[in-house]
Amino acid sequence: MEALLPGLSLLLLLLAVGWGSGMDAAQATSPGGCELVQSIMDCTGRWLSSIPGNLRDDTEELFFDDNTIQVLGNASLLLYPQLWHLSLTRNRLELIEPGAFLSSQGLEVLSLTDNLLFTNYSLTAAALSALPALRTLDLAGNQLREDMVSILVSNLSSLESLSVARNVIMRLDSSIFTNLTQLLELNLEKNYIFEIDNAFEGLQRLQRLNIAYNYLPCLVGFGLTQLRVLNVSNNVIEWFMTLQSDDLFELEVLDLSHNHLLFFPVLPQQSKLHSLLLQDNRMSFYQRLPNGTSLANVTVQFLIIDGNSTNITTVRLWDELCHSNLSSLHLLDMSQNQVWGLPDDFLAQMPSLTHLKLNQNCLEAFHLSEKDPLAMLTDLDLSQNQLVELGMKVGTGDILPNLQLFNLSTNRLQGLPPGIFTHTRKITTLDLSHNRVDLCPQPGEAESLPCVDIRGVETLTHLSLAGCGLQGLSSHPFQGTSLMHLDLSDNHQVLSGDLGWLQDLVLTLQVLSLRNTSLSSTTVDFSALNSLVHLDLSGNSLSVFPSSLGTLRLHSLDLRDNCLPALPPDLAQVPLGRSLRELYVSRNPYNCCMLGWWDALQQVEGLCVPDWQEVTCSHGSHALSPGALPEPVLQSCRWQTADLVLLYLVLALPTCLTLLVAFVVIFLMLKEKLLKMVKTRCGVSSPY
Numbered sequence: 001m002e003a004l005l006p007g008l009s010l011l012l013l014l015l016a017v018g019w020g021s022g023m024d025a026a027q028a029t030s031p032g033g034c035e036l037v038q039s040i041m042d043c044t045g046r047w048l049s050s051i052p053g054n055l056r057d058d059t060e061e062l063f064f065d066d067n068t069i070q071v072l073g074n075a076s077l078l079l080y081p082q083l084w085h086l087s088l089t090r091n092r093l094e095l096i097e098p099g100a101f102l103s104s105q106g107l108e109v110l111s112l113t114d115n116l117l118f119t120n121y122s123l124t125a126a127a128l129s130a131l132p133a134l135r136t137l138d139l140a141g142n143q144l145r146e147d148m149v150s151i152l153v154s155n156l157s158s159l160e161s162l163s164v165a166r167n168v169i170m171r172l173d174s175s176i177f178t179n180l181t182q183l184l185e186l187n188l189e190k191n192y193i194f195e196i197d198n199a200f201e202g203l204q205r206l207q208r209l210n211i212a213y214n215y216l217p218c219l220v221g222f223g224l225t226q227l228r229v230l231n232v233s234n235n236v237i238e239w240f241m242t243l244q245s246d247d248l249f250e251l252e253v254l255d256l257s258h259n260h261l262l263f264f265p266v267l268p269q270q271s272k273l274h275s276l277l278l279q280d281n282r283m284s285f286y287q288r289l290p291n292g293t294s295l296a297n298v299t300v301q302f303l304i305i306d307g308n309s310t311n312i313t314t315v316r317l318w319d320e321l322c323h324s325n326l327s328s329l330h331l332l333d334m335s336q337n338q339v340w341g342l343p344d345d346f347l348a349q350m351p352s353l354t355h356l357k358l359n360q361n362c363l364e365a366f367h368l369s370e371k372d373p374l375a376m377l378t379d380l381d382l383s384q385n386q387l388v389e390l391g392m393k394v395g396t397g398d399i400l401p402n403l404q405l406f407n408l409s410t411n412r413l414q415g416l417p418p419g420i421f422t423h424t425r426k427i428t429t430l431d432l433s434h435n436r437v438d439l440c441p442q443p444g445e446a447e448s449l450p451c452v453d454i455r456g457v458e459t460l461t462h463l464s465l466a467g468c469g470l471q472g473l474s475s476h477p478f479q480g481t482s483l484m485h486l487d488l489s490d491n492h493q494v495l496s497g498d499l500g501w502l503q504d505l506v507l508t509l510q511v512l513s514l515r516n517t518s519l520s521s522t523t524v525d526f527s528a529l530n531s532l533v534h535l536d537l538s539g540n541s542l543s544v545f546p547s548s549l550g551t552l553r554l555h556s557l558d559l560r561d562n563c564l565p566a567l568p569p570d571l572a573q574v575p576l577g578r579s580l581r582e583l584y585v586s587r588n589p590y591n592c593c594m595l596g597w598w599d600a601l602q603q604v605e606g607l608c609v610p611d612w613q614e615v616t617c618s619h620g621s622h623a624l625s626p627g628a629l630p631e632p633v634l635q636s637c638r639w640q641t642a643d644l645v646l647l648y649l650v651l652a653l654p655t656c657l658t659l660l661v662a663f664v665v666i667f668l669m670l671k672e673k674l675l676k677m678v679k680t681r682c683g684v685s686s687p688y
Helices: 004-026 121-128 146-152 317-323 500-505 547-551 575-579 596-602 631-641 644-669 671-682
Strands: 027-029 035-037 040-042 061-063 085-087 109-111 136-138 161-163 185-187 208-210 218-222 229-231 239-242 253-255 275-277 300-306 309-315 331-333 355-357 365-369 379-381 389-393 405-407 429-431 462-464 485-487 511-513 534-536 556-558 582-584 617-619 622-624
Parallel strands (some): 040 061, 061 085, 085 109, 161 185, 229 253, 429 462, 556 582
Antiparallel strands (some): 027 035, 035 040, 300 309, 617 622
16 A cells, blocks of 8 residues: 555646646736637737737737737738737727738737727728628727728628727718628717718618717618618707608617607608617607697608709608508607607507607696507506696406506606506506605595505505605505505605504515605504515604614615614614614714714624715714714713713712811811810819
8 A cells, every 4th residue: 555655646746737737728828918718818908019929829819908009010910820809909009001911811800999090091901901701890989081981991891790980970971881792780879970871772781770979960761671770869860751662671679869859750661660769859749739739731841852853752740650560669768758649549550569658758648548458568657747637448448458567756646547457457566656646545434536546456566655745544555465665755744644554564565665754763663564674764853763673684774864863782683683784874963972883783794884984973063983083082982971970979089088188187276275165165063
């Protein structure tokens, strides 16, 4: 056995050396400070002014981002014939010499973002023309004009993805992308484009086009039938009109958000459109004006000048949307517009709609009927309008049978149609915050109409009633629900009545917000809410920490903006302290001499106090940080917290001793005179 030990040790040593060499092959550091992972060389942020020549010759990907390279010379890449991905983002690159890529015929991805290629673009174009396999080219942020771009990409017929974002392109004509017949994706965002003249007609395979953040005033005669995604957001577009034909448009996503659209866009008659983004425009419908005036028969004429030809197109804009095919639309976002009403049968054209956003408009009424079933709708947002009426025409059919999220916040509603939730059998989230609504009381009690009846809605889990002016909830307004999240914030009188409603939620309620509800320490007993995980009690008038919280196992508690002089010193030992993971305690008038709780919190493992830097305590007229109290304050606190009986005894002892000594001295000085005086006045002869 002893003879085997040296051999076994040698074997283990060889295995260790082999393992170490394998690790070096997987990840190593080159002489230039670059990191090698398999065949990928990362030289990011090394202050390199050129590409090192001592890297591995089997490198396939090179990353030289955030360096100081100014020129990519003819011999720069000679040693890396297998290179297919090169990134030179954020350098000082001014020139790529014409022979730089002659040994890199397999290069497919080239990123030259944020350089200075405008200085020698013609020589750089000659270098790029030697890349027959190039698929992806990123020229963003190089101060390129449209004529420079045209020269740089003129011989890159293999390109499938091109980005010239963040340059100084102003106008696109038919010559700029002439030879890019294989292009699938084109990014032109954040330029200064104000005119497009047949620039995309030759791009027969183009599927994704991004012209966001430019200065386009309109898009009339859009006819790119093969395009799947078009992003023209953040321009100044007032009109969008598709070329009217029977051709099938492949368009799936159209983003016209953040423009100046005046009318609903004129869309293809045949398309696959599933997402239409129109938020933040000036759009309205004019089929009928708010004063009742009908514009159904009024037309608008467009004068279209194309070269030497002039066409006049007559359009009835308020009816034009009826000719668009919206049957495949899933998402329609018309938020932040000037819509005061929807045309007749507008929603009936969208049987596949799942998300409808009409928030931040001018709606005063919204009506639902069986003619607009919206059978697939799951998310309806009507918040921040001027709704005073939500109408329903209930018949034998269902209305909104798949609705899950219903946002009606910040309107002027006082109630909802009776029985509305009998047709929304899947609703989970209802936001009625900042309306003057009230909850319906128990059956048999005097019902104050209008009101909102959610009793028995078993699917409802999230309810927000913040800022509704609730005057105390009726006995059991949540009976039959499965509420997990309840927000009653900013209702100053909501806790003034019977609190029996809490008993209906003890098994399900996990998140409760009672922010700014005039809560005092004795108002609510929380001990029965065993499922509660998050509790917000901020903005109230708590002067004593509610003792009923001690038995809960909360994960998050918010006590900001109250009147608490201190927290319980044993908070870390009770079940609440052991379960807490997040605690907000700032903006309370804590006493600097009662900070035992603060020291105890610092020792609780896993507890985060995000606002700890904002916590202050008061000592006299000063607001101090509890973590750095000056010594005079600490000394003052020690005196204040000492035993008062002992303190008074210590203060009285010197006085008593002084009086005793004075009495003894006076007595000794007057002793003989006092004795004579006593004998003279009280003396009596003694009989013998």
